[in-house]
Amino acid sequence: MSSQQDKVYIEIIRELNHIIQEDELTNGDKLPSERELSERLNVGRSSVREALRSLELLDLIETRRGEGTFIKSIGGHRLVEVLASFFLREKKARNDLAETRKIVEIEGLRLACERIDQTKLDKLAFLIVQSKISWENGEFPVEEDYLFHKTIVEACHNRLLLNIWISLVEYSKVALRESLSREGRPEQSILEHEQIYAAIKNRDEKQAIIALKTHLENSRF
Incomplete structure (x- = not known):
């Protein structure tokens, strides 16, 4: 397949992903x-047909x-993983x-x-407990990890910021399991989640940012 054809395939897959996200x-x-x-x-429709095939x-x-x-029905979650693989093949894209x-x-x-309420604080604490239970049962706490970070961004009460975050992290969820498998x-x-939670609970913005930066850096591989 030529480089130009590769680009067409990628654009078609990008559009499919956009539609799936936007239309839920x-x-x-x-x-x-x-x-x-x-x-x-x-x-051309032939390019679309080949990508769909x-x-x-x-x-x-x-x-x-x-x-x-x-x-x-059996492939919904795998579709996101395949889409992600197209975007994360290159080191520059991952970085x-x-x-x-x-x-x-x-x-x-x-x-x-500044804005987090008790409900979100309780959810963060709950997710930490659930992460420990999952790991004690021999399961990587991938979903709990994702929801912990999502809850933090939800707590800022800025829907646009949350949507941007979701669109970014939906791809990196594929890499999250590999990171946790180390x-x-x-x-x-x-x-590290416990340290982030403690800082947020104390409304200590400076310490919370330090803890989050450390966590994100350690999570990369």
Whole structure:
């Protein structure tokens, strides 16, 4: 496949991901038609068809004759992982993602230190406990980790900032499990969460930012 064809494929996949996120599509939902994708991207329908066929071969979508193309019920979560793999293949893309997430999350944390309520504080504490339980049961606390950070940004009460954060971290969730799989990392990550939580609870913005920066840096691999 030529470099130009590669770029077309990536653009088609980017558009599919955008549609899935914006329209909150989930398992079993219908994707736009080949014609609609072709018009949105200003590319030939044959390129769209080939990209969709590739996703179908990966068992992520299915085409029903006379009905259209749908996200496969068993492949919804895997679709996000495959999409992420396209964006995170290059080191520069991973570094850009980590740097941008850090900027957004730190600003969210600043606001959260001022605006967080008891409900969100309780949720952070609960997620730390759940992380420990998961790890004691031999499971990497991937979802708890994700929700801990999401709760912090939610607590800033800025919906746009939250949406930006979600769009960034949805890709890095794929790498989160690999990060937590490093020896000793789950225990250390939970300890770092406890330090972040304590600083937020005390409304200590300076210490909270220091703790978050340390945590994000240690989470990279």
